[in-house]
Amino acid sequence: MPAHDVLIIGAGLAGQRAALAAAGAGATVAIMSKVHPVRSHSNAAAGGINAALNPEDSWESHAFDTVKGSDYLGDQDAIEVMCREAPDEILWLEHAGVTFHRNDEGLLGTRAFGGASAARTYYVADITGQALLHVLYEQMMKHHRQIDSYEEWFVTALVQDDSGACCGCVCRNIRDGSMQLFSAKSVILATGGSGQCFKPTTNALICTGDGMAHAYRIGAPLMDMEMIQYHPTTLSGTGILITEGARGEGAHLYNALGERFMEKYAPNKMELASRDVVSRAEQTEINEGRGFPDGTVALDITKVPRKRTLEALREIVNIGRDFAGVDITREPIHILPGQHYIMGGVKTDVWGATPVPGLYAAGEVACVSVHGGNRLGANSLLDTLIFGRRAGEHAAERARGMRMPKASEASLQDERRAINAIVRRERGSGRRVSEIKLELGTMMNQNCAVYRDHEGLMEAHEIIRRLKEEAKTAYIDDRGTVFNQDVLGALELGYMLDVAECNVVAALVRRESRGAQYRLDFPERNDADWLKHVVLTADGADVPKISASPVAITQWQPGVRSY
Amino acid sequence: MPEYVLRIRRYSPDTGAAARWQDFTVDLEPHQSVLDGLLQIRDRQDGSVGIRSSCQAAICGSCGVRINGRPHLACHTHLESALGTSGDGIITVEPMGNMPVLKDLIVDMDAVHWKKIKRVTPWLVNSEPVPEREYVVPAQSMLDITQSMACIQCGCCVSDCLSMEVDPLFIGPAALAKAYRFVGDPRDGEHPARLKDLAQDPHGMYDCTHCFNCIEACPKGVAPMNQIMRLRRIASADYGIEDDNNGYRHEHAFVRNIERNGLLHEADLLPDSYGGKFHPRAVPALVGSLPAIVKALMRRKVTLGKALGHPHKAPDDVKRIFKVVHQRPERRELNLYVTGTEDEDEPTYARGGPTDGSSAGHTPAERSPNA
Structure with a gap:
């Protein structure tokens, strides 16, 4: 039976970052994914990654924007950790080889993004997630002696020992259908989101909520599960994402009457208000009959200088042409809000640890909660990396000096039986x-x-x-x-x-x-009754058991949220 | 909705039966993709059809297949355009080439593609000293390697690589484009070692035969062959790396040959590529090439007269081109990836297919020789 100090399930940015951190801390590491790591959905995060790295910017400003963006539901202790550690993470990525955009002086350059009071989004054209993911995989190849990568293995269940601690998983080797039991001292879930519960969605076909369900089934609580982000700019039918970077570069939104309707909803930030605000505005325009006949509004990127568009928004030039038949440098493109992200997930502390001993979660599968009621654009890549690294470090630390647990063969037999039953129907x-x-x-x-x-x-x-x-x-x-x-x-x-x-x-x-x-x-x-997280546990019952958890407030009292 | 017939190459190792073709009819809109067709087949008709897929937006690189014989991402190919290239109205879908098939449309990328990627030391070797903050590098250099960073490792170029078909050990277009991502990165400290390694490998950068298939196959405009040519220019012009494969000498012989003749004088090129007619290296090469020479004569690709006395001499405008280029203080590289200017009228990407990002209106970009 394969046994490792740290077993990571999911190999997108959070998983790979956790693997590199755990290996760096001296642990033996296995990382397992149902797809090859570079196929992970982190690829899709186009626009960039936030950090207050400029001397004129401050982590407090970044944190406040995030708190306000979350509609005061985000846990401020966790948000402080994320924003404080963001600049060093960007530099770590830069040294690892990420080809971040440079300004004329050759220094890291930024772009504006929604809900942010400063331009603090670092980027690689509009393939930031892809560039990050591929560079992390480069690092995984570099450290292949310390990290065993199980590519195209599908986890069917987490395994617990007698005390209830998570001590491994049962999985299926997709290539030959064999079932295998893995033991581990610590297990990190990094399986991403659950967008496939919605159709259409911007999420890839692999985003089926695996990790959330695995954790939930062994009794780990899920939190903020009602908080589902609809991205303001997706293509109708396919749900393909048009990056917020487009609005960051200066694109405008219009209804069918030619009105720049964000003037009504967010007179100051306009198109760069928080995503929930912009999506609601669009949906209101559409519902009240001011949309186009296909149930959309228009995103006008022709405002952005053409050369800049071709340089910085190249991918959506291609998307417009290939998936909508529109030259976005010449004409507006029709868009609507589409399911994009889930702020909720497996409840963790600031080290990624869940209440189940030995079980960690990081990235979209987790809920620390840094995003609260609404995630700011370009904070998701940051979340995956900061809490992926922290979970990796902590999981390695936990494993040190601990004896290797032995996952029970019984669970392997159970899973084998369950799969055979499906196949035989x-x-x-x-x-x-x-x-x-x-x-x-x-x-x-x-x-x-x-x-x-x-x-x-x-x-x-x-x-x-x-x-x-x-x-x-x-x-x-x-x-x-x-x-x-x-x-x-x-x-x-x-x-x-x-x-x-x-x-x-x-x-x-x-x-x-x-x-x-x-x-x-x-x-x-309603802050009086609802300034708290909704927490759900399986707890043996048929329907989720409901409880609440307080919101951590450090320095920002809930205030009016306008953009 | 219109109907399309997809003819899928089926193979399942479970049954032990030989591969076969199977036709399915799908009803979808013309602008929907071949992947949409395959997924509809799986959802409604036969869930056992194997294909990797995930993002459906040409960013994850999972669904590389051959459609009507040419490599494409299934999610990035409209049914209507696939119908257009089908010839007989039936869209054929089969697994990519140059890689072993595992099941239906799924190939073993580990055995070929990833093995080759791992061959080129695919990570940044930081140049020393590592700065406390970011490396300060020209904005243009980062933009320049964004073209090879745009690679999604889908394998389409590998599938269609003619050199790899002949020499399975060829490092190949995707891995060499990955290599350029580091050689073009001013933060990497191993440029000379990387270049020497790739030049000396008999299956390395000089194994490419300029067939352009990879450029045509790439759905992301990475243009792997262009990256290979850049590796060669940097290796030979900037570092003067003389390799044992005669790549360096061949390139220089070629340039001198054109400078002299305007049109290629093939009879000179071969011996010159080995150091000249009387060089000891050239004699066995010439003897070894005799069968090919005889065959070329018999098929009248060349005539004896033309082979010995090349009638063509470089005209003045060719000489002028060489003069201008020789006089430049620095070698210039065109960055054909990021194109377009503020005031131009013609869209730069409108002339080819999705893979054609390099057709017109390019802005020449200075490339300083590796500092």
């Missing part, structure tokens, strides 16, 4: 897995989107309960062992249903509007 025994997935995504995008209300959420919950039942008999076609992606899809559906149920239950519970949660039946923010 007769065609026509129930619905197709893909049908259930489609119904879930379409429904979530209607009932748990920018605007929500009690009725819609109740209906959503009922539907999810039904889909959970149907998933028990859903069938697949592939009976093979090599790259049986069909059976993995059935397992992912199970994860998605668990996560979606938590999204809906948390949204039902929070009877106020804050950040990304806007309740039509409770349109005001």
